[in-house]
Amino acid sequence: MNPLTIETTKLSDGTLRVEMRGKINEQFEPGKLLDQLRGNKVVIDVSGVRHVSSIGIREFERFLEKLSDVTLVEVAPAIATQIVLLPTLAARARIESAQLPFTCDHCGAERSHTVPFQKGAASTHAPTCTCGNKMALDGIAEQYLPA
């Protein structure tokens, strides 16, 4: 059932880049991953996380708390909505960007697009559709980005 997959690669500057995909729920056990990451500069790409349960949030927060230098990038809607609702979730992490769903109100096209994780970014960084019109967030900005 789309379990969580985790891939880690070392970048040229020594940063560990972690890519998470799937579901974060009560099965998330980051023990071995923590052993690998602890003490390093860590960047976590969570664009592929499509579902986070309330228990998953708890485990994910515990995981982040054990890292000293961590940045979340390409935060998927499943995590972005929960960070906004529960700001303590990523209190120890920098959140660089969010990958959010956009739609074109003119031609109906849909696409994911990365914006800075900051207030107003859904409109200031909205993508342009192939039809030439500006796309809009398929959601309410305050529920996906800081207000």
Place this chain on the structure above:
Amino acid sequence: MTFPGSAAQAAPRRAVLLSSHLGTIRTVSKAFGAAGVETRLAGALDELGNAQSEIDLAVVDLDAEPKLDGEALVGAAHRWCPHAELMVVAGRDARRRLTAVLAAAQVAHALPKAPPSLPSDDFDGPDERDLFVALRRRATAEVPLFAGIAPYLAGAASVHELLLQSTDEKEAAVGAVVALAERMLLQGELLRRIELVAEELVMNALFDAPVDESGRRRYASLERSTRVVLADHERVRLRYGCDGRAFAVSVADPFGALRRETVTEHLHRALAPGGARPSHRGGGASVGLLLAFAAANQLVFSVEPGVCTEVTAVIDVAGGNRASLQRGTSVHFYEASA
């Protein structure tokens, strides 16, 4: 195992609507008329006159008295019709204002008004279908207390049902809900919200609902990765379905331990400005409730203490995710008459 289905509630016959908002008056009047409820309209508190003990249901528009905050307005309405259950509606900042007044014991329903299509327009009334179902459930004994998802879907929609006895069955059950949504070509955020409410309602029923004979929660302090197996008569009933406009998920447990105050306190605390957000350290129940509230368009709690708790979440899937989220979330409480 028995899931009671026939407990009826007192049917309101006389109602009052306190609102001067045209969209609300139009929508509520239509729904009251269809439900056969005699309605009196007042534009403001001073038009209500002497207290009325025979009013069964009062719809209070929190925008009716701009100088009063929601709690004061609900208090005044309650003093005017002390035996009535209250339905509150609000436009601007509805999520915060409605969850703030839900803590008042008389408030059984809280519905956001429909947002304007253009920023310059006024709000419309609350969602007609949501309102009509609530009034029908209040006004007639036709809808059983533990009706599941049926009242929230068009009549011909299939209702799927699964019984769960252990946490081993959780993934497959949630997967079945997701599979139906995928067959209906739902994807992206709508699909994620459906999966989230299904998972949270099922986990809540398996871990937080079971109580022992003294009323103590049996599994609430367990790690959620712990395997839990319920007795045959304690199985949890999951019902789900979609009519193309609404996707509904309902989970019932045979414990009836959910307290209305628990729900309202969690929501109020979490959504008040600068309020204490639930911590993960408090366990999953409060966070799960908050996530279900944020994901659903309707959250319906039906409780017969000691007998059954049923929580139903409805997500509007007729349009895109933006339109669905803009509708906001209504909350409804139904309790068995003593």
